[in-house]
Amino acid sequence: MVLTLVEHEDGEVDDVSLQTLALARDVAEQSGESLDAIAFGSDAEAIAEAVGAHGVETLQIVDDDALADYAPEAYGRAVAQCAEELGTEAVIAPGTDRGAETLAHAAAKLDVTMAAEVTAVEVGDAYELTRQRWGGTLIEHSKLTADTNVLTVAANEVSASETDGGAAAVEAFAPDVDDGDLRVRLAEVEESDVEGVPLGEARVVVSGGRGTDGDFSELEELVERVPNAALGSSRAAVNEGWRPHDDQIGQTGAKIAPEIYIPCGISGAVQHMVGCKGAENILAINTDPEAAIIQKADYAVIADLHEVAPAIAEELEARGHAE
């Protein structure tokens, strides 16, 4: 049997858990085993149908007041006990903060290793794994041969897939947790209340370099029109005294990880690029089509930032995006 940890909230199964089920089902099929899931909470029964549709035969539900709030070690204890009690061949969890943490505890309690960030498993004498290193810039092929094969699935690397299966059978699993396992418990969840987005947290970062010639007014106006946006600059602009050092993106300045980064009039020196390598997308605005920044961008506009930035702001307003 292959046991999979499933995370859920408000009756919805988490996306990464659905992806995890797809990989777990593949493992189960290759091994000729059944696929079970384990979920925590009094409301876990609500997901029986959803996990059934992703191939789960039996859903083990842990409904224990002591575990009502997330408690990593206790959750890990529960998963380990469930795996031992059911005699599972493999325990698989989503590669989320909680999934990895819970499973690491479980693996330690089972005294086996845990393979993290797995993207594929080929079942033979051993589990032949494909997993990610270095945040995905390198792929590892390795073998896992433990009494129980414990692994987490890399987020957003495997596609979820539904089967025609009906709702999973539901069983209650009552773990034996003690106070020691409950030393760490979720105390509260704070809502974020950010005003004026810090560079490191902005979803959109617009920045200017030497191409601004010291005039950042158009870029400032653009940033004001976009929610969760912040304004940055290159080292050249800071050195010219056009912007404060806090605005500098790069090796000796801020490191950013926005959804989209929009460098304007910045040549794209490596020292700058290391500061924005966390950006999901880069849309470069530059007059020189050969500039390094254009090579490294996903999107490019060959234009003078002083012309195109106001045009973008106008277009946003025209489409009703004005803040």
Added chain:
Amino acid sequence: MSTKELPSHAGTVIIGAGIVGSSLAGELAERGRDDILLIDKGPLSDPGGSTGHASNFIFPVEHSKDMTKLTSDSRDIYRDFGVFTNSGGIEVARTDERMAELKRRVVSAKSFGEDAELLTPEEVEELVPYVNTDIIKGGFYSKGAGTCDPLRAGELYRQQAQEKGALSTAANTMVEDLRVEDGEIQAVETDKGTVEADEVIIAAGLWSPKIADMAGVDIPLTPAVHQMVSVGPVERFEDGEGEINYPVIRDMDTQMYERQHGNDIEVGSYEHRPILWDVDDVPSIAESPLSPTQPPLTEDAFEPSMEHALEIIPDVLDDPDAGVRHSIDGLLSVTPDGHPLLGPIPEVDGLWSCAAIWIKEAPAIAREVSKWMTKGHPDIDIVAHDHVARFDEYGETQEFVKSRAHEGYQKIYGIVHPREQWQSTRPLRTSAFYNRQEDLDAEFFEAGGWERPRWFESNADLVDTYEDQIEDLRRPNEWDSRWWSPIVLGEHLHLRNNVGMIGDTGFGIFDIIGSDAEENMERLCVASMDIAVDDAVYTPILAPNAGFVADLTVARLGKNHYRVITGGAHAGQDRTWFGKHLEGDAELIGRSSELCTLGVWGPKAEALMDSISEEPMTADSFDFAEMKDVTINGVTAKALRISYVGEFGWEIYAPMDRGQRLWDTIYEAGQEFDIRPVGTGVYGETGRMEKGYRLMGAELEMDYNPAEAGLTFHGVKDADFIGKEAYAAAIDGENAATLCTLSVTDHAPDGGEPRFMTGGEPVLDENGDVLIDEEGRRSYVTSAGTGPSVGKHLLLSYLPREYAEEGEQLQVEYFGQQYPVEVEVAGNGGVFDPNNDRLFRNEY
């Protein structure tokens, strides 16, 4: 991304878009090249080479006229582009020895026209308050120093060329091969396609050897590490405007610099152990965390530098908020002698090198190379010392390049004596005489890779023999006597009194053969080449502007066969000049390694040689400048009656395999005539200086024409030759300056230790002002050497017309002190034996 297609043809392809390649693009466009393609494997404007991580400061004062000029011209170019900040710069001394060197810097600044002065520690503190003056003796203030932005300058240069419609760029384009056919460049092959090209310049910095190898040729340099860290933010710097508000500090004794850069202080070092890289290990752009030329700092190597930085600028480095924000092993290009590698590559027509250049000199070097390419010669002399061909035939192996680069690394901020010799990879080239010379305790100096005895310790007795004449010419000061011995003076006097044998002089020798040989030689030489077989002639070789390309001896061995004999240190340059200019049926064949040269000169030379030669070797049987076959104890050789020391005698060229027998025969037979082996200290210095013979690269260079150098004795021949028009005009016109021989009339005007100049010193009028001629050229000592036969220390210098008169009283400045000198000879001529009775008539 590039929407542009790579063109299939370009007139000029420049490989490398750093400051050198970009400057070349701008300068070549300025000089009429209108179809230039600039290729780089990296992006613009920082393609990832050394230009992108340099500290970008410019200290213009060097102990070399040409380098000082190239640096100050580059500064002017950066200034015109608006990317130069005149911060000034201070070299500080922690030791007395360095303080003396700083005085020498002031002298060079005066010679070559830069504003500079010595500072007391207190004056240093006034300018740069964060320097710890407790540990310094003083400073050298270069007021014209500053910082530049080479990436921006590169952009502006490219923009200039693009606005002329002369330039297209291909960034992110990897050169994969160079196509050469029949010794001529054909095309550049890249990952984006092939570009046919008429001429190709390799300006690829530390990747240049790799590109050169694609054409089967060598550009001898190696990547080496220069460590640099950046520390900040420093509170003291926060209120300043722009990137620099304090002079750059060079802490010379620790081979380090400290330079404000915005809120940071950049601390760079050449102190650490040399770390040389293989170019193949330099990572690609994609593999590099920062850039290919910025690998991470080797921490342990930087340890002493940190200590020294904390000693010199503790105030800024201990700023509580300042941390090491950036640290690299910056890669730069190092050559076997520290000079750039410029000019046409000898083996492949249309292929040029422009590599191993510092930021501080790049634009002006690019300008000079572009002149070389477009009009045949540069205006500043980058030929004599910077020609890529100077290592031709010997100095191109990795072992040689690396060992010399390793050794030379410490000289970057070192105190380098003008006569200082390299130590590594020696002996490399030895002549047939080498073992015998070693037995005689020769002190070897190196030229063009050849081991040449400078003097022989076995001649130490001559110092006693000639004590009376030598006494006042000994050099009590350690600096003056470094790489020197009074034995040279003894050898000199002995040769003038008896006979001396000098070998090997390490000549570059090559033949020009073919039915068009005479026509080619006529076109290249000032002297008429319509000479009889067996005759030889000394001739200048000129650039189109009548600047000196070479001076050498040409002998005619047959109707269609000439032999060219030139100085070893210039062999590669001269071969390249001839090779590139040959037309029709004329072939160049190298002979340097086949022939050894032995000079026998002095009053007893005739008696000695005639006694051992099968053919008569007498004044009557041999005309001056006649070259004939001789047979000496079974060795056939060619003997040429000529001399660079002003004595009667011959240069004898023997096959290398029989050279030792020739040496032994002359040495043994010579005992009866009291022969002594004599070193190049006599040949290249004392003998030459007494005769006023000019030296290529010292007196003979691009800045002065043959009329000024006093080398117009050939007149203007009928046949056309390169430089003829300018040469004829120079003869017709009035010289703005004249090359003169001067003597030092008081070596210790203030009492104390007598001093002996080594060359490079400024020549001053009675008020202490440097002499400047009407073309703005400053007078300085081009060569210095003692003349024991005349009992004087002699100097050569170009003097403005009004001062070029015998008996004129002037001064030279040496280590901050002024010494009276007198003009001995204005123009060509010897202080010793001015009528040449010895040389021409064997009259003793």
Added chain:
Amino acid sequence: MEILTAIKRVPETGAKVSLTDDKLDIDTTSLGFTFSPHEECAVEEGVQLVEEHGGNVTVLTLGEADATEQLRSAIAMGADDGILLDGGDDEWGPVGTSKAIADAVGESGTDFDLLLFGNESADTANHQVGVRVAEELGLPCITGIKELDVADGTATAKREVPGGSEVYEIDLPAVITVKEGLNEPRYPSMRAKMQARKASVAERTPEPHEGDLELVELEVPESDDSPAEVLGEGPEAAADVVDVLEDLEVV
């Protein structure tokens, strides 16, 4: 407070990595080494806590002898002592690493109040060493922390989740693994760097343990070298830019 921070020496790579010929490792011929940003934050947090509460920060690493270089970097940031567990050239898996660290903590003779780890190593990303060390030592543990306060023997630790953060309270001693963003790691001063080079580092040889993954080979994934999509030239491209922003749901 006695604080232990654990770091791991890893190569400093560029956008592209090259492998050794046997494909078992990264070719580090032209690369330098560092430790990950998560661990830098761990060291910085330890140093800040000691600055506030007094005590000592001990930095520990398991790796080849050259990993001393990374210990020195951490000492330059303000850590007081270094311990090298000399594991030789072989890669140690999470089981072996955890047991070795737990053994070393036991043998150190120090009662650590707080053990700080990076959430996962930059290279092998096993996501478990901190947890396993806690399990070995019987200590409570929380992972992925981006905000940390310590007062009166209790740590308040926050972990980012969409729209806010989870708050945990843990009695010390405890193990906490942290993520980049927890703080802004300092650049060590030159004097601190120089002094760190002279600091002595304790060395131990850990016992190996079986039970980790068996590496078969590494592979460099096909990189996406696709050129930028040129949306247009001049201000006319504004509409296309806004299309992109809309697609990414950031406006």
